[in-house]
Amino acid sequence: MRKIGVADTTFARFDMGESAIKELKNLGTGFRIERYTVPGIKDLPIACKKLIEERECDIVIALGMPGAKPIDKQCAHEASSGLIQVQLLTNTHIIEVFVYEDEAKDDKELVWLADKRAREHAQNVYNLLFKLDIITKNAGKGIRQGFEDAGPLE
Numbered sequence: 001m002r003k004i005g006v007a008d009t010t011f012a013r014f015d016m017g018e019s020a021i022k023e024l025k026n027l028g029t030g031f032r033i034e035r036y037t038v039p040g041i042k043d044l045p046i047a048c049k050k051l052i053e054e055r056e057c058d059i060v061i062a063l064g065m066p067g068a069k070p071i072d073k074q075c076a077h078e079a080s081s082g083l084i085q086v087q088l089l090t091n092t093h094i095i096e097v098f099v100y101e102d103e104a105k106d107d108k109e110l111v112w113l114a115d116k117r118a119r120e121h122a123q124n125v126y127n128l129l130f131k132l133d134i135i136t137k138n139a140g141k142g143i144r145q146g147f148e149d150a151g152p153l154e
Contacts, residue, residue, distance in 0.1 A: 005051030045082030
């Protein structure tokens with residue numbers, strides 16, 4: 001049976017891991033979910049590495065909500081770099097899902113965005129693992145997770 005890892009943080013102001021898990025469960029069967037929650041965004045790379053190497057996950061979704069301050073964005077960049085390194089070291093996809101607090105105009109929109117982006121990236125995780133043809137079919141279409149798609153260039 002395939003395993004999907006879900007790594008998330010306590011720093012996030014919305015439970016993006018729960019949204020991703022609910023979406024994955026709606027998409028199908030044939031997999032188990034392994035969740036690993038860490039304190040902050042810079043802890044995500046090791047959480048993902050442990051999910052891959054110790055819990056034998058085939059793919060991981062890493063969810064975080066950096067704050068709006070410059071230091072938060074720097075920390076998010078460092079976490080993102082770490083996630084890329086883990087992907088290269090383990091030859092395993094890690095789908096990074098960050099929602100920055102200043103992406104939304106208010107808390108209500110931030111909740112909507114975090115939920116929508118987590119769910120849409122959970123669909124990407126599922127498709128990468130089980131339906132790669134769907135990902136390929138959407139190449140070059142300007143699809144975004146969360147806000148409206150950018151659309152293809154004509």
